[in-house]
Amino acid sequence: MNSASAELMSVTDAIPVKKAFNSEYVLEVRDVRKEFPGVVALDNVSLRIRPGTVHALMGENGAGKSTLMKIIAGIYQPDRGEVRLRGEKVWLPTPLAAQEAGIAMIHQELLLMNPMTVAENIWIRREPKNRFGLVDHVAMNRMTQELFDRLNIDLDPESEISELSVANRQMVEIAKAVSFNSDVLIMDEPTSAITEKEVEHLFQIIRDLRARGIGIVYITHKMNELFEIADEFSVFRDGQYIATCASSDVTRDDIIRMMVGRDITQMFPKEEVELGDVVLSVKNLTRDGVFRDVSFDVRAGEILGFAGLVGSGRSDVAEALFGVKPADSGTINVFGQDVKITNPHQAIKLGMAFLTEDRKETGCFLPLDIQENIQAAVLHDQYVDGAGFVAENVLEDRSIEICQRLRVKTPNMHERIENLSGGNQQKVLIGRWLLTNPKILILDEPTRGIDVGAKAEIHSLITQLAHEGVAVIMISSEMPEVLGMSDRVLVMHEGHVTGIVDRSEADQVTIMDLAAR
Structure with a gap:
């Protein structure tokens, strides 16, 4: 049997039920600390995930959720603390090391390669080869179709990623993560860009994976999803662990109080305005x-x-x-x-001002700092004097004022925007347009x-x-x-x-x- 046939068999068969191991938890994080310049992102946090459960991770933007997941996925390394997988301490220096150890992650900001096909994105670094050592595209497309059939995903394996909607790109990321047959699957805001019908489809996939013993970490800001799909949840606030509870034991208001440390009395403060x-x-x-x-x-x-x-x-x-x-x-x-x-x-x-739906692709200038991002829409007209010079002091004061108004969490205005949480990036983009009045x-x-x-x-x-x-x-x-x-x-x-x-x-x-x- 050649390598392409072997790989094809692995995806056409049902997902294997995970073997038992000598621990109550498939994943444990113990006393992890992580600092960035001027910011303590995680302050001695712990987390434990049981096999065959969905564990939701809740918290405000900047609470440390995504940072912890990136440590588990090998993107960041902790300054202190340890990660245990199947009861054994592991060191995960790279994302590839985490994947090989049995951890897959679907990122909030999609990481697909636009010029490549759907199949090429799913099997990158794992492509089936023919007898000449070249990529066997026929086998790879067939493997992808088998995977999509099992997950009821209606996409053409040969389509380029650039041709797909955000929702369909999200489904490709989900299929790619499932293809690793991992013990731990991390989902960071997986429903942020898909329809209600696609959400129910995703939940069915999650239930199937849970039934096969996979431990799923599910990050979401949508309370209804927590109560529909999660067995238990943990709450982080300002980089610290707050509590872990069974989702059946609490109300929506209980979770909000744990997340924000206060009551939120009005989610939709709509008022009558004379038009x-x-x-x-x-x-x-x-x-x-x-x-x-x-x-x-x-x-x-x-x-x-x-x-x-x-x-x-x-x-x-x-x-x-x-x-x-x-x-x-x-x-x-x-x-x-x-x-x-x-x-x-x-x-x-x-x-006019326009906040786009995809902050990573069409909103943020990721290599630039907060001040440069927030000022990007006004440098051609407003805050420029008759000689063509920017009124830097006035513009900087106004930028700081807007960031304070929006409660952007950052050590200073010169922090690169790519280091902020998704929610704080969104606030900076809103601030960019407020600056244009x-x-x-x-x-x-x-x-x-x-x-x-x-x-x-x-x-x-x-x-x-x-x-x-x-x-x-x-x-x-x-x-x-x-x-x-x-x-x-x-x-x-x-x-x-x-x-x-x-x-x-x-x-x-x-x-x-x-x-x-």
């Missing part, structure tokens, strides 16, 4: 093959929610409004004037990957901006967020507007009915 004149009017906006005849108005002080399933065209409309991918036809009217927006710079000059603010998934405390803060900020007369378009895949924050909800399905519903008439059934038409 002003129409500031943005869109008529029959069309981008061929993507969306068609999209029409709506937004008034000063209004929050217009955009709802719809992934792929409905919501984000595409936002990109057209901001000139990222301009529309082919239709009209955009800003403050009573018809305008043609062909690039973001034009949109910014008109008083926008009149029309487009927010695409503003709280994706954000903890419950930061969500409440961002929702409060959106309400404050509406009070100040800013017109807000808020795209969100979270139904409670859309219903809780919007004055009206525009619903899209397959590139068409299927309805615009007033807040007083909007409920989950109505919105989902329109989204599925």
